[in-house]
Amino acid sequence: MNKAVILLSGGLDSATVLALAKSRGFECHAISFDYGQRHRCELEAAERVAQVLGVAGHRIVQLGLDQIGGSALTDPDIAVPHEASAGIPVTYVPARNTVFLSLALGWAEVLGARDIFIGVNAVDYSGYPDCRPEYIGAFERLANLATRAGVEGDHFTIHAPLIRMSKAQIILEGVRLGLDYALTVSCYDPDPQGRACGRCDACRLRAAGFRDAALSDPTRYQ
């Protein structure tokens, strides 16, 4: 059974990716990041999802992104916006997916996995530059130059199976695979009980996805 490393945030997209990777027959190893994010209850969601879906291993890596700041998700002095904004929003965490993919790559090399799955999406997304297909392609090229395995001709593949799907298509795919979205948390600014604000970008995209899929939304709102 081939091993794969799955970036698991505890949100809707990455849970769907884990369900997809399992359905394709991979032995799945999940990796999550504790990076000082405002929405830490997503780590509890990641643990629930990893447990219910059944992974071979799950690591939560500490990461001091608060030292770097610059995002509403990591700097308590920058508020999470509750309306849509033009351009790249303040929830953008500089170089986040590059940092996350790099750590996933390191773990994949240690495990002997050659497949890495990430739930980025270039359709119903927040306008982040590191969610685009050309970005994923550039990371895959880098991965094969950066590592012992790559140098020895053993190719790494970065899978972004949701990249061209709408949020509704993602949800329908997850439901088809039997995924219970009540396990997941998408909100950038949840309350201490983990209930979603219903107003941030992530909440709006999620709610619209359930609406477009004509499915009831299991999200717990404040």
Added chain:
Amino acid sequence: MNKAVILLSGGLDSATVLALAKSRGFECHAISFDYGQRHRCELEAAERVAQVLGVAGHRIVQLGLDQIGGSALTDPDIAVPHEASAGIPVTYVPARNTVFLSLALGWAEVLGARDIFIGVNAVDYSGYPDCRPEYIGAFERLANLATRAGVEGDHFTIHAPLIRMSKAQIILEGVRLGLDYALTVSCYDPDPQGRACGRCDACRLRAAGFRDAALSDPTRYQ
């Protein structure tokens, strides 16, 4: 004055890179990583070097690479070899430079810096894949796809000024710039007083560099 982010480990190479970047007129911001490395006294060396050379800022980012393991530098169960070995050695930390450059990129974006300096070297080096020119080029391409600044046409440059220099050439350049190498620590396996073992790869490369440069070696040995 243009800002630059400098990866500063506390070793000989990165200290030379900082001196070089300063001599080229950059306002230098140093970044170091506390990643559970065996040779933590290099972080104290990084602080000394940053202070003596005079940087605009210095961040030490916590990074849980111990969750990933797979290297003699991060896993206490893997010994640091005291003899030269063939191929990529067990001190190789999977994807380390990719993780470090990603975090430097994130901080550069927050600071408004467009220049990142890294002290990798492809001549007198330990055989790590992420020290080669083609790797640095691939990371620069990735950086310009991954970031808000890159998307907006504001180009990032990854500088690896030592990449084609011998260890002796690096030392001679640092001495020319007035750098005191007694501030730096290279050893992978120092004792609790920060004194070098004199036998690991990093010690051997450093000692040979001073010998080839016909300079006295200020390293404190056990």
